[in-house]
Each structure stands twice: as C-alpha cells, then as structure tokens.
Amino acid sequence: MSETRSSPLNPLPSLIFSSRWLQLPLYLGLIVAQGVYVVLFIKELWHLISHATTLSEQLIMLAVLGLIDVVMISNLLVMVIVGGYETFVSRLRLEGHPDQPEWLSHVNASVLKVKLAMAIIGISSIHLLKTFIAIGNLGSPDSAYTQTGVMWQTIIHCVFILSAIGIAWTDHLMAGVAKAHKNGH
Numbered sequence: 670m671s672e673t674r675s676s677p678l679n680p681l682p683s684l685i686f687s688s689r690w691l692q693l694p695l696y697l698g699l700i701v702a703q704g705v706y707v708v709l710f711i712k713e714l715w716h717l718i719s720h721a722t723t724l725s726e727q728l729i730m731l732a733v734l735g736l737i738d739v740v741m742i743s744n745l746l747v748m749v750i751v752g753g754y755e756t757f758v759s760r761l762r763l764e765g766h767p768d769q770p771e772w773l774s775h776v777n778a779s780v781l782k783v784k785l786a787m788a789i790i791g792i793s794s795i796h797l798l799k800t801f802i803a804i805g806n807l808g809s810p811d812s813a814y815t816q817t818g819v820m821w822q823t824i825i826h827c828v829f830i831l832s833a834i835g836i837a838w839t840d841h842l843m844a845g846v847a848k849a850h851k852n853g854h
Contacts (some may be wrong), residue, residue: 689758696754703746710739731799738795745788748772752781779840784831793826 678686717724717732724732751770755761756778763769772784800822805810807819 692753692758692809696750696758699746699750703743703750704745706739707744710736710743713739725801727805731802732803734795734799738792738799741788741795745785745792748781748784748788750765752776752784756781783837783840786829786836790826790829790833791845793829797822797826 713732713735717729717736721729751761751773755773755776761773763773772780781810800814800819804812804814804819807814807816
C-alpha cells in the first residue's frame with residue numbers, strides 16, 4: 670500500500686494556511702467565557718435554592734428562565750468553539766468517540782450558521798418570554814420596562830427569525846445549485 674504525500678507548500682501559501690492557528694486563542698478565550706457562565710449558573714442556582722420559600726411563583730419562573738438562558742448561551746458557546754475549531758482551524762478527530770456530538774459529523778460553515786441562528790433565536794425567545802412575564806406593571810413609574818422597549822425587543826426578535834429563515838433559504842438554494850453543478854446540469 671503506497672502512501673500519498675502532498676508536496677510542501679510554497680512559503681506564502683504555507684503562511685496563509687498556517688494563519689488559521691491565530692484563531693486558537695479566540696477559541697480558548699471562549700472556553701474561559703464558558704467557565705464564567707458556569708460560575709454565573711451556580712450563583713443563580715444558589716440564589717434560587719436559598720430563596721425558594723420566599724420567592725413568588727413569578728420570581729421563581731423568572732429565575733428558572735434565567736438558568737435556561739445561561740444554559741442556552743453555554744450551548745451556543747460549545748457550538749462556536751467545537752464547530753468553529755473543526756471547520757476553520759483543524760480536525761478534532763473524534764470519529765468513533767462515544768461523546769462525539771451528532772451534529773459534528775456533518776458540520777460545515779453553512780450548517781454552523783444555521784445552528785447559530787437557531788440558538789440566537791432560542792436565547793432571544795427566552796429573553797422575550799422573561800420580559801412578557803415581568804411586564805405586569807408596564808407603564809407605571811417603577812416599571813423596568815417601557816412600551817417602546819418591549820416593542821423594540823419584539824421587533825428585534827422578529828428580525829432574528831427572518832434572518833435565520835433567510836440564512837436557511839440561502840443555504841437551501843446554494844445546496845441545490847451545488848447538487849445541480851455536481852450532476853452536470
């Protein structure tokens with residue numbers, strides 16, 4: 670069995686290709702940020718547990734939504750760290766590992782964009798739900814929310830949804846073009 674070796678790259682292409690490793694500190698920084706979210710989650714969970722008997726049902730619901738929000742942001746970080754590193758820096762070589770995420774086997778820049786857009790919509794949905802639960806005193810002087818603020822939060826959420834639909838549709842069209850080109854049409 671012969672082993673094929675690629676010829677070494679010229680210096681400039683080698684430098685350009687090696688520049689992808691400049692992203693490594695960025696992904697390591699995101700791992701540190703995820704650690705910060707773990708600390709935040711533990712802090713919020715401890716607050717919920719220690720005040721469970723004195724909090725109203727609405728405040729408990731808001732605290733739980735806050736925990737879900739932290740988890741969803743952490744999931745987003747995992748997708749960016751693992752998917753981004755695998756797509757743009759180097760292969761993780763996780764084939765056959767029992768804990769390999771299912772989505773990683775078919776990750777590429779397009780799949781990553783759609784997954785990130787869906788995660789952002791999920792996070793935005795949690796924020797919007799928290800707002801809708803907490804706006805019971807909307808319009809009163811001591812309210813943390815204004816009608817304009819709630820309206821803009823809703824509009825921004827709708828823009829996220831439309832953007833995700835646009836990204837998914839564009840990827841669908843590009844996949845069709847690539848398939849037609851592959852089939853020689």
